[in-house]
Amino acid sequence: MSTVKNLIWIVSVACALLGLCAADLAAQRGARPASARIVRLDPRFDRLVPPTAALERIAEGFLWAEGPVWNRKEACLLFSDIPNNVVMRWTPGGTAAVFLKNSGYTGTKPYEGPEPGSNGLAYDSAGRLVLCEHGDRRIARLEADGRKTTLAGRYQGRRFNSPNDLVYKSNGDLYFTDPPYGLPKTFDDPQRELGFNGVFRLTPDGTVTLATRELNAPNGIAFSPDEKTLYVANSEPQRAIWMAYGVKADGTLGPGRIFFDATAWTKDGKGLPDGMKIDRSGNLFATGPGGFHVFAPDGTHLGSFAFDAAVSNCAWGNDGSTLYLTVSSTVYRIALATKGEGY
Secondary structure, three states: OOHHHHHHHHHHHHHHHHOOOOOOOHHHOOOOOOOOEEEEOOHHHHHHOOOOOOOEEEEEOOOOEEEEEEEOOOOEEEEEEOOOOEEEEEOOOOOEEEEEEOOOOOOOOOOOOOOOOEEEEEEOOOOOEEEEEOOOOEEEEEOOOOOEEEEEOEEOOEEOOOOOOEEEOOOOOEEEEOOOOOOOOHHHOOOOOOOOOOEEEEOOOOOEEEEEOOOOOEEEEEEOOOOOEEEEEEOOHHHOEEEEEEEOOOOOEEEEEEEEEOHHHHHOOOOOOOOEEEEOOOOEEEEEOOEEEEEOOOOOEEEEEEOOOOEEEEEEEOOOOEEEEEEOOEEEEEEOOOOEOOO
16 A cells, blocks of 8 residues: 555544544543544454445434444343443344433442443343343342342442443353442542452352453453453543453463553544454454444554534444444444454
8 A cells, every 4th residue: 555545544533533522531521423534544444344334323312322232032122221220232224212210229229420320231142131230239130020230239249330331252251341430529538448459250159250350440341252352441541552462271361461442542533442352353343432333353543433412332243244333322223345253
């Protein structure tokens, strides 16, 4: 490829990111997003996002949409509206409706903070919905009769901060992040019982172990297709990075390395490293400053969807080639030329 074309691509992504307003994650919520500008930086991006790809707005009007997950059996999308303390259900050709009330906080008193609801959602191997619950500060499972079972609520006798996002390993181990964003006063909340914000592992027998505590704001989390690498987003303006950890045979993590550093983007792009998913080839589809970004397994930034609102999370759906995005108050979908890991 010519030097001139390379320069054009570099300038285009810089303009797209620098043209966005600076703000931290909490201050950006509630803004109505416009359609994204697709920025292509590498020929590999074209093989993932075809020239005909177009974002489609499928649902809107939420306070802060998060944690999307596709239900393959029922062919529908579930996602959290955290401030409203509900899980929403959207079906193709239909509209979004409340699927679960009190999704993250089941207390009788009004919640003191702005984010009581569920955040990340996932299905276990039996097809049961598992929720990261802010207000109740736990990982819970929704049973067939509508009741909830607490899978993990404490580490060494101390309550979690506010579980945020989660991912299952094929052996049934559940890895999840626990920043304090769901607490009324977040990092300075007097109700905090843990002195750190960790990444934890929950085994099928109910044992909770600490995977790492080195990140100040662990958020999105995903496995590489071979499950030998665990990616964790750090949603901290001063250290906006994605980390990659080697996964040992016993499920513990080896030393982490910075997979990509987007700290410079936080000065001009809304959002921070948040939710992410992997495709079957190991490409990382990650929300972050300035929008939604695609990285090759080697860490090369392939391209972006530059939004003017914070993008919170994403999920593969349909036959695995449709990607759903939660963007502030809105949910989008886009058909891609790749499929999600597991499809």
